[in-house]
Amino acid sequence: MKKILLICLATTFFISCKNAEPRYFSSSPEIDVAKAHIKAYNEGDWTTWMSHYDDTAKLSHNTLDESSPAEVLEALKGLLAGASSYGFTDKDIFYEMVIDDKAEKWVNFWGTWEGTIAANNQKLIIPVHLTAQYVDGKIVEEHAYYDLSEYMAVMQQIESEMVEEEEVMEE
Amino acid sequence: MKKIFLIGLAAILFIACEQKAERYSTSGPEVDLVKALLADYEKGDWDSWTEKYADTAKVYYNQWDDSITVAQSLEGHKSTIALLSSYGFGEDVIYEKIISDGGNTWINFWGRWEGTLKENNKVLVLPVHLSVRVLDGKVVQENGFWDNSIMQTALEEIEEMKNTPELEKTIMANHDKMVEAWNKNDTEAFKAITAANVIRNSNGARQANNQSEYAAMMKQFHTGFPDFKVKMESYFLKDGKSYLNWTCTGTNTGPFMDNPPTGNKMEIHGYSVWAFDSNGLAVQEDSFFDNMDMLSQLGYTLTPPKAN
Numbered sequence: 001m002k003k004i005l006l007i008c009l010a011t012t013f014f015i016s017c018k019n020a021e022p023r024y025f026s027s028s029p030e031i032d033v034a035k036a037h038i039k040a041y042n043e044g045d046w047t048t049w050m051s052h053y054d055d056t057a058k059l060s061h062n063t064l065d066e067s068s069p070a071e072v073l074e075a076l077k078g079l080l081a082g083a084s085s086y087g088f089t090d091k092d093i094f095y096e097m098v099i100d101d102k103a104e105k106w107v108n109f110w111g112t113w114e115g116t117i118a119a120n121n122q123k124l125i126i127p128v129h130l131t132a133q134y135v136d137g138k139i140v141e142e143h144a145y146y147d148l149s150e151y152m153a154v155m156q157q158i159e160s161e162m163v164e165e166e167e168v169m170e171e
Numbered sequence: 172m173k174k175i176f177l178i179g180l181a182a183i184l185f186i187a188c189e190q191k192a193e194r195y196s197t198s199g200p201e202v203d204l205v206k207a208l209l210a211d212y213e214k215g216d217w218d219s220w221t222e223k224y225a226d227t228a229k230v231y232y233n234q235w236d237d238s239i240t241v242a243q244s245l246e247g248h249k250s251t252i253a254l255l256s257s258y259g260f261g262e263d264v265i266y267e268k269i270i271s272d273g274g275n276t277w278i279n280f281w282g283r284w285e286g287t288l289k290e291n292n293k294v295l296v297l298p299v300h301l302s303v304r305v306l307d308g309k310v311v312q313e314n315g316f317w318d319n320s321i322m323q324t325a326l327e328e329i330e331e332m333k334n335t336p337e338l339e340k341t342i343m344a345n346h347d348k349m350v351e352a353w354n355k356n357d358t359e360a361f362k363a364i365t366a367a368n369v370i371r372n373s374n375g376a377r378q379a380n381n382q383s384e385y386a387a388m389m390k391q392f393h394t395g396f397p398d399f400k401v402k403m404e405s406y407f408l409k410d411g412k413s414y415l416n417w418t419c420t421g422t423n424t425g426p427f428m429d430n431p432p433t434g435n436k437m438e439i440h441g442y443s444v445w446a447f448d449s450n451g452l453a454v455q456e457d458s459f460f461d462n463m464d465m466l467s468q469l470g471y472t473l474t475p476p477k478a479n
Contacts, residue, residue: 024194026272062318064283064298092235098195098267108279110302110314112235127235129300129316131281143281145300145316147233152320 025097030134034095034107037139042087044080046073054138061144079148082155086115092127097134105134113146119158124150194270201305202266205278208303208310213259215252217245225309232315244313251286251322258286260299278303284317290329297321339408341451346406346413349445349453353401356393358386366448370455374462392419395427396437404440413445419460423469437468 040048053069088111097107109130116123133141211220229238264282280301287294297317304312345364352361362382371379379385392399399421406415423433441460448454
């Protein structure tokens with residue numbers, strides 16, 4: 001009798017264990033896509049970059065408003081236009097995937113963006129956090145958090161220097 | 172012997188199972204700690220807030236390398252809050268607890284911060300991500316990610332405004348009132364910001380010679396398009412004139428210029444130059460837009476002239 005009880009107990013644990021599927025991953029097919037996504041961004045391979053998004057993907061970078069991947073790409077290209085080099089470094093880079101209470105797969109990314117502004121060779125280092133939901137290996141929702149204040153300050157400085165130069169030339 | 176084996180097996184499975192399940196969760200004492208930390212922040216209960224951090228806690232806001240202390244972080248929060256009449260995270264926040272490969276417990280937070288600037292009542296909305304490491308019931312590390320340029324730009328605007336001459340300020344304010352008057356079809360509001368003999372030229376042709384004629388034209392749009400809206404996309408001011416891009420939208424469910432409604436929607440983009448007098452009242456609008464585009468969207472067609 002005891003033996004049966006123990007077997008039952010073991011079975012119960014085994015089943016409950018089976019049910020408790022892992023919900024945290026430091027590697028997964030979705031993380032591999034996220035890594036390929038960052039690589040495509042670094043290389044400016046926008047075709048590959050776009051291919052990681054679902055057609056109906058909604059992206060929100062530093063805002064609650066939603067944009068399409070094409071709209072975000074356009075904005076990113078605008079930001080990168082003034083950079084002579086850019087990319088995510090290998091330092092301080094973390095990927096993880098969780099399965100949340102709604103059974104959604106979210107890949108979280110923390111990285112370091114490094115770029116050089118062409119006009120004055122100033123180097124910028126911006127920490128970036130991305131959190132993206134994946135369905136069937138594609139990004140359907142993405143939220144990004146990064147501080148653009150230093151970038152804006154550099155751009156404003158370049159602009160005011162250009163205006164000053166123009167004024168000097170006019171004189 | 173078998174019994175011991177089975178008990179051992181069950182115990183191993185139980186432990187393995189527990190470990191597996193615990194690497195991700197949305198509740199627990201560490202989540203409660205961070206929730207309480209944010210509640211302290213919102214209440215401005217800084218003693219309680221400070222107590223939740225370990226003495227040696229490191230805070231990284233929008234950077235990886237140079238940490239600040241909790242005292243420095245507090246100073247930063249207080250100086251920002253001093254500029255605000257209200258601030259906080261709403262209800263729509265997400266918390267999760269994860270155990271990293273290194274065995275550390277991290278609470279990740281995603282929220283929507285909203286603050287109102289005292290100076291001009293402007294509401295700022297910032298998406299914020301915090302990643303907080305908790306050890307023995309205290310916060311030992313906090314990493315924060317958000318776009319500070321939103322706040323910086325708003326503060327620069329306030330500074331700029333302080334240096335703006337009164338007349339320009341009046342013109343800018345009247346500009347906003349103009350959009351509101353158009354959107355609400357508010358004749359009285361329109362009259363308050365325009366000269367009595369305000370002129371409107373549309374694509375070079377005179378359309379209105381005074382406030383009443385201008386108001387009648389506004390009414391014509393609102394009759395034809397009861398959901399008529401105009402949005403100011405961008406503008407700049409120079410020498411008492413404003414140069415602005417606008418977008419008009421509406422659904423043609425009412426009679427428009429003696430024509431029956433078509434039920435069609437329209438969205439047109441145009442450009443206006445507004446001139447103001449020395450009191451900041453609008454005296455003339457020169458408006459330019461593609462009339463044919465608007466009529467096409469409504470379903471009108473162009474018939475070529477008959478050949479002679």
